[in-house]
Amino acid sequence: xxxxxxxxxxxxxxxxxxxxxxxxxxxxxxxxxxxxxxxxxxxxxxxxxxxxxxxxxxxxxxxxxxxxxxxxxxxxxxxxxxxxxxxxxxxxxxxxxxxxxxxxxxxxxxxxxxxxxxxxxxxxxxxxxxxxxxxxxxxxxxxxxxxxxxxxxxxxxxxxxxxxxxxxxxxxxxxxxxxxxxxxxxxxxxxxxxxxxxxxxxxxxxxxxxxxxxxxxxxxxxxxxxxxxxxxxxxxxxxxxxxxxxxxxxxxxxxxxxxxxxxxxxxxxxxxxxxxxxxxxxxxxxxxxxxxxxxxxxxxxxxxxxxxxxxxxxxxxxxxxxxxxxxxxxxxxxxx
Numbered sequence: 546x547x548x549x550x551x552x553x554x555x556x557x558x559x560x561x562x563x564x565x566x567x568x569x570x571x572x573x574x575x576x577x578x579x580x581x582x583x584x585x586x587x588x589x590x591x592x593x594x595x596x597x598x599x600x601x602x603x604x605x606x607x608x609x610x611x612x613x614x615x616x617x618x619x620x621x622x623x624x625x626x627x628x629x630x631x632x633x634x635x636x637x638x639x640x641x642x643x644x645x646x647x648x649x650x651x652x653x654x655x656x657x658x659x660x661x662x663x664x665x666x667x668x669x670x671x672x673x674x675x676x677x678x679x680x681x682x683x684x685x686x687x688x689x690x691x692x693x694x695x696x697x698x699x700x701x702x703x704x705x706x707x708x709x710x711x712x713x714x715x716x717x718x719x720x721x722x723x724x725x726x727x728x729x730x731x732x733x734x735x736x737x738x739x740x741x742x743x744x745x746x747x748x749x750x751x752x753x754x755x756x757x758x759x760x761x762x763x764x765x766x767x768x769x770x771x772x773x774x775x776x777x778x779x780x781x782x783x784x785x786x787x788x789x790x791x792x793x794x795x796x797x798x799x800x801x802x803x804x805x806x807x808x809x810x811x812x813x814x815x816x817x818x819x820x821x822x823x824x825x826x827x828x829x830x831x832x833x834x835x836x837x838x839x840x841x842x843x844x845x846x847x848x849x850x851x852x853x854x855x856x857x858x859x860x861x862x863x864x865x866x867x868x869x870x871x872x873x874x875x876x877x878x879x880x881x
Contacts, residue, residue, distance in 0.1 A: 575821040577612040577639050584642040586627030586651075588620045590738020591708055592673060592755040596810055596842075597643045600830075603838050609829060612639075620735065623647055623709050625657040632663045636817035641667070641826060646713045646808045649869035654711035656880035661866065664813040666858050667826050670834070672849035673808040674779060675717055677771040677797065678752045678759050680744055688771035688800045691751065692725045700728035706740045706749035709733050711878040713808055714740075717753045717774060719876040720804045744768060755808070757846030760785060772797040774806050779847040791847040807849060809865070811858070827854050 583601060587593040594616075601614045619627035624647040631642045642664070652659045677688055685691040695703040707714025710733045718731050732749055734740045737758030743749050744759075745767045752759070753774070762768040764785055772795050773779055779791040797804050812830060814823060833839050834852065843850055853861055873879050 575638070575819070575825055576610065577825075579639050580613045580615050581610075582640045583614050583616045584627045584630055584640065585616055585618045586620055586624030586642060586647060587618070587645065587708070588736030588739070589618055590758075591736030592758050592846075593643050593645050593810070594618065594736065594738075595757055595846075596670070599838070599842050600643075600833055603833050603836050604829070606838070607832075607836055609832050622657060623651045623655060623712055625651050625655060625659065628652075628659050628664070629657070631813065631815050632659060634815040637815050638818045638822040638825075640815055642813050644809060644811045644813055645673070646865075646869065647709070648809065648811075648813075649866050650712045650716070650873060650878075653870060653873045654878050654880055661813070661862060663816055665816055665818050665823060666862060667812040667814055667823055667854070668830050669809060669811045669851060669853040669858050669861065670830060671810045671843065672851050673755045673757075673810050674847055674849065675713070675753045675774040675806055675808070676756055676759070676794065677721075677774070677802075678741075678744060678754055678763075678768050679750065679771055680747055681767055681769045682747070683750075683769075685769070685771070688795075688797060688802055691771060692727050692802065695727040695729065695750070696725070701730045703727070703729050703751065704732050704749040705729035706732045706734060706743050706752045707754075708735070708737050708740060711873070711876075713806070714753050716872050716876055716878070717804065717806050720806070720872075721753075721802065724802055724804045741768070755846070756791065756848075757842075760845055760847075770794045772800050772802060773847075774804055776805050781844050781847050783844065785845075810848070 583597055585594050585597045597616045601616050604614050619630055634640045648661050679685050679691055705718045715731050722728055737754045740752045740754055741759045741762050744752050745762050759768055763770055774797050781791040784790050
C-alpha cells in the first residue's frame, strides 16, 4: 500500500507539473488573434507617423507575425485622442501605440485626464533628435547668423514652425528664445511633414523638426540643417547631401545656443494586459530592430538607438515625466 501511495502521489505531481508547464508554455507563446491596431497619436507625415508605417512595412515584408498591423492616426487634441483610446482599451492586447514626448506634455498642457502610468510600457525603440532648420535659399550659413538676423528684425518678426502647441517643438522654441534673446512667432501645424513643406515654401522662417521629418528636403537641397539640439553631434557619417552627413551638423551648443532636448520614440499597450502579451511585442520589436530596413531608417533619420524595456524603461519614464513637468512650468504651458 505504501508503494502504491507513493506512486499515486508521484503521478499526481507529474500531472500537475505537466499541466503547469503546459499553461506556462501556452502563455509564453501568446500571439495576436486578429489584426493589430497601431495607433499614432499625431498627424500624417510626421516622425511618429513615418516610424509607425516603417515598422508596419518591415513586419509585413519579413513575415514577423501572422496577423497584420494597421496604422491609425488619432492625433486630435495634441494626441489625446490616441492616448485615451489606449487607456479605454483595457486588457486588449491587439492594440499598441507609438509614443513621443506628447505622452508627457499633452495632459500637462490640456488637462486631459490621462497619465502614461495608465498604459503598459513595452519598449523604448529610440530617442529622436531635433534640428534647427532654415530654407536653403536664405543667406544664413550658420545658426548664429540666423539668430542674429531674428534678433535684429525685432520680436515676433521671424516665424518658427512646429508640430502642435505647447508640445516639444514649442518647448524647444521657448528654450531657444531664453538662451539667445531672440523672439519668434510660433506657428503650429498638424505634423512635421506639413512643417517641412511650409519651410520649403518660405511661409515660415525656421523649424525645429526631427531629422526624419526634413531629411528629404535637406537631401534635395531645399533646407539647411543649422544645428542639432543635443550635447554631442549625431554619429552618422554617411553623406546625406553631396557635401554633408548628419555628423557634419554642429551641436547648437557649439554655435553658442546652449539648448538640448531629445524625444522618446516608444511603444505602449493598454492597461491590464499580461506579461506574456508584453513579451510578444518586445520580441517582435527586437526582430524589427535586427532588419537592414530598420538599420537604414535609423541612419537616415539620425536616431539615438537607445533601446529599453522593463525596469530601465520605467525608470526613464519617471525621470522624464518630472523633467517635462519642469519644462512646461518654466515655459508657462501648464493648463490653468
